[in-house]
Amino acid sequence: MFSYNFHWNQAFKALPQMLEGALVTLQIALLSMAIGLAVALALTLFRLSGNRILNGFATAWVEVARNTPALFQIYMAHFGLGNFGIHLSPYTALLVGIAFNNAGYLAENFRGALKAIPDTQTRAGRSLGMTPLQAFRYIVMPQMLRIAFLPATNQMVWAILMTSLGVTVGMNTDLAGVTQALNAVSFRTFEFFALAAVIYYVIAKAVTLAARLAATRMFRY
Amino acid sequence: MIEIENVRKSFGSLEVLKGINLTVQKGEVLTIIGGSGSGKSTLLTCINGLETIDGGRIVVDGTDVHAKATDLNKLRRKLGIVFQQFNAFPHLTVLENVMLAPVKVLGQSKAEAEAMAVKQLTHVGLGDKLKVYPNRMSGGQQQRMAIARALAMSPAYMLFDEVTSALDPQLVGEVLDTLRMLASEGMTMICVTHEMKFAREVSDRVAFFHKGVMAEIAPPEQLFGAPKDADLQTFLAATH
Numbered sequence: 473m474f475s476y477n478f479h480w481n482q483a484f485k486a487l488p489q490m491l492e493g494a495l496v497t498l499q500i501a502l503l504s505m506a507i508g509l510a511v512a513l514a515l516t517l518f519r520l521s522g523n524r525i526l527n528g529f530a531t532a533w534v535e536v537a538r539n540t541p542a543l544f545q546i547y548m549a550h551f552g553l554g555n556f557g558i559h560l561s562p563y564t565a566l567l568v569g570i571a572f573n574n575a576g577y578l579a580e581n582f583r584g585a586l587k588a589i590p591d592t593q594t595r596a597g598r599s600l601g602m603t604p605l606q607a608f609r610y611i612v613m614p615q616m617l618r619i620a621f622l623p624a625t626n627q628m629v630w631a632i633l634m635t636s637l638g639v640t641v642g643m644n645t646d647l648a649g650v651t652q653a654l655n656a657v658s659f660r661t662f663e664f665f666a667l668a669a670v671i672y673y674v675i676a677k678a679v680t681l682a683a684r685l686a687a688t689r690m691f692r693y
Numbered sequence: 694m695i696e697i698e699n700v701r702k703s704f705g706s707l708e709v710l711k712g713i714n715l716t717v718q719k720g721e722v723l724t725i726i727g728g729s730g731s732g733k734s735t736l737l738t739c740i741n742g743l744e745t746i747d748g749g750r751i752v753v754d755g756t757d758v759h760a761k762a763t764d765l766n767k768l769r770r771k772l773g774i775v776f777q778q779f780n781a782f783p784h785l786t787v788l789e790n791v792m793l794a795p796v797k798v799l800g801q802s803k804a805e806a807e808a809m810a811v812k813q814l815t816h817v818g819l820g821d822k823l824k825v826y827p828n829r830m831s832g833g834q835q836q837r838m839a840i841a842r843a844l845a846m847s848p849a850y851m852l853f854d855e856v857t858s859a860l861d862p863q864l865v866g867e868v869l870d871t872l873r874m875l876a877s878e879g880m881t882m883i884c885v886t887h888e889m890k891f892a893r894e895v896s897d898r899v900a901f902f903h904k905g906v907m908a909e910i911a912p913p914e915q916l917f918g919a920p921k922d923a924d925l926q927t928f929l930a931a932t933h
Contacts, residue, residue, distance in 0.1 A: 596780035596839075599741060600794035600846060601769040610797055614784045693783055693826040 476662070483663035486654050490664075493650030494671050500567055500638075500646060501631040507567070508574025508627070513613075515579040516586070520608070530579065537576020543637050545569045550641035563645070566638040570631050577627050578620070585619035586612070618691050625683035629676045636672070647671060694718055694754060695740060695850065695883075701748030702735055709735050711905040712749065717883060719849075722876045724884045724892040727902035728928060733885045734777075736902075737852045740883070741765075741772040754849070770798065773843030774852040777859050779835035781827030787814065788823040791842045799846065806845070813841040817871050833864030837871050844875075851875065853884040889932055893917050901925045 515533055518526035537545070546569030550560055560568060589612055597607030636648035643649045651668040655661050695717040702710040709732040717723050725733040738744040740751055742758045742765040751758040756768055782790050791810035795801045801809070814820055817837040827835050836856055843851060853872065857865045869891050876882060876895045886892055892899050893913045900910040901922065909922040920926050 590778075592776065592778050592780050593782065595743060596776070596782070597794075598766075599743065599769060599772075599774045599776075600842070601766045601798040602794065603766055606797055610793055611782055618784065693828060 483667045493647040497635045497647040504570035507571040511575035512578035516582045534576045562643040581620040581623045585616040696752040699749035722882045724896040725900045731902040732905040733902045771849040773848035777855040781835045813844045817841045833867045850881045
């Protein structure tokens with residue numbers, strides 16, 4: 473009833489290749505987080521601006537990013553935009569798709585964090601002659617980032633795992649892509665994907681631990 | 694000089710200021726007393742333009758606070774205000790709290806701002822707390838820091854909005870002492886307060902607000918010694 477013969481050697485031989493792929497995965501995740509954070513900040517400012525169009529734009533972004541499959545978002549970045557003559561490489565499309573998703577979730581994190589900061593903080597800043605933007609930049613934003621930091625590390629883990637969706641748009645240099653290519657020639661599906669899963673797990677755990685460590689060093693109050 | 698002319702202000706259907714007329718001269722210490730909801734705190738936030746007004750006008754050194762052309766950010770540099778809540782910026786040390794606005798708003802160099810911050814913090818008795826984060830300090834210390842933070846902008850006027858109301862009773866004294874010190878140095882101050890003894894001691898004039906109206910204004914010995922307004926008499930009897 474159970475006659476599968478494990479061939480772990482094949483998988484371990486491919487380990488260097490897979491680790492190279494893991495680096496690409498990590499790179500995409502980090503870049504997508506950097507872009508996502510910048511966009512999320514912009515979306516947050518749009519929401520605070522009091523301008524209906526900007527606010528509507530930000531709300532629409534957050535709603536779509538959080539309520540549609542990440543797979544569709546990446547598909548859209550590659551094939552969807554392709555229909556309009558915008559041709560993104562698998563790498564770029566994957567990056568754009570994940571960054572889009574990150575921005576939506578992070579903007580929502582920021583919104584929650586802002587609720588925990590009393591209005592009187594802004595009021596105190598304005599009383600000292602600060603413009604609304606200065607009060608946000610120097611008083612509210614640092615507190616917001618602190619509150620949102622640990623939730624944001626969850627998103628970072630999610631970004632790492634989302635990179636595996638790149639295989640659907642022809643991505644073949646990241647961990648999932650490399651694994652899929654190896655699987656295609658060897659059919660050692662279980663071994664290769666099990667090993668890849670372990671690598672994903674280790675990266676995700678390492679990121680979470682690094683973030684916790686960084687938090688204790690950065691936030692001294 | 695702060696000139697308040699027939700100022701009206703409503704929150705929805707509730708009129709909290711019903712035509713206030715008041716002039717505060719340079720160097721004067723004015724305290725405003727009255728029950729809660731009498732409009733006294735609202736008046737302070739109208740003076741520095743945090744609140745709009747619905748009628749009349751407020752003129753600070755010739756500048757109409759609520760005129761469209763007025764640069765409120767610039768005007769607020771000369772109007773220091775301290776609130777009931779201390780509003781310490783929790784992510785900054787005490788020193789950084791005080792330096793922030795002079796650097797970002799006035800464009801002072803870090804060294805210049807730090808020298809000023811150290812001077813003001815020492816002045817309010819926090820010279821040994823420079824590197825401490827506010828959440829490590831008592832309410833009284835945080836409130837004194839808020840005073841130093843306002844003073845670091847070198848304001849011409851200081852507005853104090855019930856600055857001792859959120860403090861534990863044993864911490865009220867140190868903050869009032871700081872205010873007394875400022876008054877004795879000639880700072881122009883408007884203090885909204887519930888501390889009658891303090892009002893009697895430091896004020897040049899005391900104003901009594903009742904239901905959005907300034908019912909009486911007089912030097913402290915007169916206002917406390919021989920109150921004319923019936924509501925003031927009731928108020929004083931209740932607070933003694």
